[in-house]
Amino acid sequence: MPLALxxxxxxxxxxxxxxxxxxxxxxxxxxxxxxxxxxxxxPDVVVLFAPDHYNGFFYKLMPQFCIGYEASGIGDYGTEAGEFDVPRELAEGCAQSALDAGIDLAVSLKMEVDHGAVQPLEKVLGGLRAKPVVPIFVNSVAAPLGPIARARRLGEAIGEYLARRPERILLIGSGGLSHDAPVPTLASAPADVAERLITGNAMTSTQRQERTDRVIAAANDFAAGTDNLRPLNPVWDRALLDLLATGNLEAVDSWSNKWIEEQAGGSAHEVRTWVAAFAALAAAGGYEVTSQYYRAIPEFIAGFAVTTARPTGVSMKPIGDTTQAGEVN
Ligand SMILES: O=C(O)CCc1cccc(O)c1O
Ligand SMILES: [Fe+2]
Known part of the structure; x- marks a missing residue:
């Protein structure tokens, strides 16, 4: 049955x-x-590739990839909290197919996810339980990171498995594009923050509010041009979108993480969720992008893009307007 993205x-x-x-x-x-x-x-089910921002994964044990057999949203930034409806057999099949392909991912029976996973489910489907979802964590934040090529291989392995499944499966990738979000790092955080990055001790509501306030302030400063966050890079973003649209996914294998960061900011590693999702779609055959929006939006601290794609030559119900909205600014 068809995949879509x-x-x-x-x-x-x-x-x-x-x-x-x-x-x-x-x-x-x-x-x-x-x-x-x-x-x-x-779709019958959704396979979601998403990063985490030290809300579900911590340095006491930090995998590069993890599939949630059971998962819940923690409800940061006003996103929906609560249990996912994970289709267990499909989640197990995804994990086994990745392992069979040599991708040593982790599994979790108590995975916690944040706005990176829940916001796209809210925007695209209307909520975190609107559909059964297999959530796949792709580390995009917590150094050290493996090469982006591994995210492509993960997506490819999972896509090869999904292509043989009977369900209609929507692939979602969440993140990027160029941006440098004010996420703490182990190397630069003060001792109390670093401690939390390691242990994952629950934040108090005051700490949670401070984090929200800090991100809002950073976005305001960034939009006003008075912050020292790395600038957005619409040229890099547009080139990435073109590359994904043409299907030349192996091109990312030569990208170093250092280069990605220099070009597009420390949070641009989140584009590995897009790479994984596109690689999964590509593993099932040729595809075409059916709608694409892009704009660099400093108010969001994001090279902000929305892309849909479907296999070529597979008939689906009409998908409505496919005009190209927006342009590089
Ligand atoms: O809460 C955080 O640590 C970071 C929040 C955040 C801000 C801007 C763009 C993002 O992609 C993002 O995730
Ligand atoms: Fe993010």
Whole structure:
């Protein structure tokens, strides 16, 4: 049965800041195109590639990849909290297919995920339990990171398995594109923050609020040009989107993490979720991008993109408007 794909940037600011009306209108149009695409495809299940920002994965044990057999959203930045409906057999099959391909991923029977996983489910499907979801954590934040090529191989292995399944499966990738979000790092955090990055001790509501306030302040400063976050890179973003659209996915294998960071900022590693999702789609055959939106949005601290794609030569229900919205700014 067919696969389809929807990849999108996430940002806590998406539901917090209010961009100018014109910009808000085009963002909402792009998100509604993605929602219509998903509704028309009418998936039985979703396979979600998402990063985490020290809300579910910590340095007491930090895998590069992890499939949740059971998972719950922690509810940061106003996203929905609660249990995922994980299709267990499919999750196990994904894990086994990755392991068989030599990708030593972890599994979790108590995985916790944050806005990086839940926001796209809310935007594209309407909530975290709208569909059964297999959540796949792709480390994009916590150094050391493996090469982006491994994320491509992970997606490929899982896609080869999914292509043989009977279900209609929507692949979602969440993150990027270029951005340098104010996420703490083990190397630079003060001792109390570093301690939490290791142990994952629950944040108090005051600490949670401080984190939200810090991200809002950083976004305001960034939009005003008074922050020292690395600038967004629309040229790099556009080149990545072109590359994904043409299917030349092996090209990413030569990208070093250092180069990605220099070009596109420390949080641009989140694009490995897009690479994994596209590699999964490619493993099932040729594909075509059916809608794409891109704009560099400093108010969100994000090179912000929404892309949908489907296999070529597979008939699906009409998917509505496929016009290209937005352009590089
Ligand atoms: O809470 C955090 O640590 C980071 C939040 C955050 C901010 C901007 C863009 C993102 O992609 C993102 O995840
Ligand atoms: Fe993020």
């Amino acid at each position: 929807c990849c999108l940037s996430h940002s806590p600011l998406l539901d917090i800041s209010t961009p100018k009306p014109d910009l808000l209108a085009e963002i909402n149009l792009a998100l509604s195109q993605a929602r219509n695409f998903a509704a028309a495809f009418d």
